[in-house]
Amino acid sequence: MSAAANKKLMENIFAGIREGDRSLFIASLADDVTMTVTGQYSWSQTFRGREAVVRDLYGYVRSLLKEGRRTLPFRFIAEDDWVVVEARGNMMTKAGERYDNHYCLIYRIEDGKIREIREYQDSTLCERVLGPFPAARKQATG
Amino acid sequence: MSAAANKKIVQHIFDAMAESNSAPLLESLADDFRFVVMGSSKWSRSYDGKAALLAELFAPLRAKIEGRITTIPVRLIAEGDTVVVQARGRNTTREGEAYNNVYCNVLRLEGGRLKEWIEYCDTALVDAVLGDPADAVAAAGSGRST
Numbered sequence: 001m002s003a004a005a006n007k008k009l010m011e012n013i014f015a016g017i018r019e020g021d022r023s024l025f026i027a028s029l030a031d032d033v034t035m036t037v038t039g040q041y042s043w044s045q046t047f048r049g050r051e052a053v054v055r056d057l058y059g060y061v062r063s064l065l066k067e068g069r070r071t072l073p074f075r076f077i078a079e080d081d082w083v084v085v086e087a088r089g090n091m092m093t094k095a096g097e098r099y100d101n102h103y104c105l106i107y108r109i110e111d112g113k114i115r116e117i118r119e120y121q122d123s124t125l126c127e128r129v130l131g132p133f134p135a136a137r138k139q140a141t142g
Numbered sequence: 143m144s145a146a147a148n149k150k151i152v153q154h155i156f157d158a159m160a161e162s163n164s165a166p167l168l169e170s171l172a173d174d175f176r177f178v179v180m181g182s183s184k185w186s187r188s189y190d191g192k193a194a195l196l197a198e199l200f201a202p203l204r205a206k207i208e209g210r211i212t213t214i215p216v217r218l219i220a221e222g223d224t225v226v227v228q229a230r231g232r233n234t235t236r237e238g239e240a241y242n243n244v245y246c247n248v249l250r251l252e253g254g255r256l257k258e259w260i261e262y263c264d265t266a267l268v269d270a271v272l273g274d275p276a277d278a279v280a281a282a283g284s285g286r287s288t
Contacts, residue, residue, distance in 0.1 A: 003221070038244045038246075038264065039243075039244060039263075039264030039266070039267060040264055040266075040267050041264060041266045041267070044264070075224075075248070077219060077220075077221045077222075077224050077226055077248070078219075078221055079145070079219045079220050079221055082217075082219045084219055084226045084246075084248070086248060086260075102180045102181060102262070103262075104180075104226075104246040104248065104260075104262040106219070106226075106228065106246065118228070118246075120244070120245075120246040120262035120263065120264075121181075121262070122180060122181030122182055122183075122186075122265050123181075123264045123265050123266040123267070124181060124182045124183050124265040124266045124268075124269060125181060125182050125265075126266075127266055128182075
């Protein structure tokens with residue numbers, strides 16, 4: 001697929017996500033997708049496979065937050081297989097604390113499927129508001 | 143300028159930074175350039191203009207880092223006037239602690255010059271290793287000239 005088609009796919013995915021609908025995102029993940037939370041903090045690791053991304057990472061995040069969490073994209077940059085998305089979180093923890101992180105997400109797309117994700121975010125805010133990622137859920141570091 | 147031309151400019155800047163040479167970067171800054179460290183670290187804010195960049199970001203960074211600062215580009219992704227650079231730092235503090243952060247830099251160019259640099263990185267590592275920028279300058283000023 002072209003860079004323009006890949007960009008369109010991510011725009012469509014985030015049009016859903018900004019309304020709380022993650023179905024196109026999940027449907028677009030390749031079976032063997034990898035998602036790396038970059039850095040050296042407690043959340044930093046590589047989640048391997050769709051189930052790990054959806055259940056072990058996003059499922060855990062969802063368990064900490066109130067319903068209605070949103071991720072609002074504000075810029076898409078695409079070249080070849082790569083699409084970069086800058087986004088702002090609009091979320092509230094179950095304890096009632098705001099969690100509005102800044103994200104730079106890099107997606108590699110092959111034949112209409114997301115094969116690789118790299119997430120850069122404000123780890124200071126993540127650790128302070130969401131707390132450390134549970135050691136029992138950790139996978140191999142990547 | 144085209145995405146390819148902008149990418150070439152940014153590649154040149156980062157090839158030099160990988161060799162600890164910031165001269166091409168400084169020569170490419172627009173007068174109203176701004177550098178934004180995203181997030182909530184002690185270093186996170188907007189540094190507006192070349193003078194602020196040098197005095198308020200680079201000076202404390204140089205006070206904290208042993209030798210010259212090295213940043214290695216990993217991948218460039220360009221579209222229109224924007225070039226995204228995934229990069230990896232390879233540095234050591236003057237106290238001997240490794241400071242190997244990972245970066246996603248979103249650069250915007252205009253007429254071949256850098257207008258804006260948005261830096262995403264592991265902000266917890268920034269605070270843990272670099273501490274407070276004011277302390278870095280104070281420590282450098284108090285002990286190292288003797």
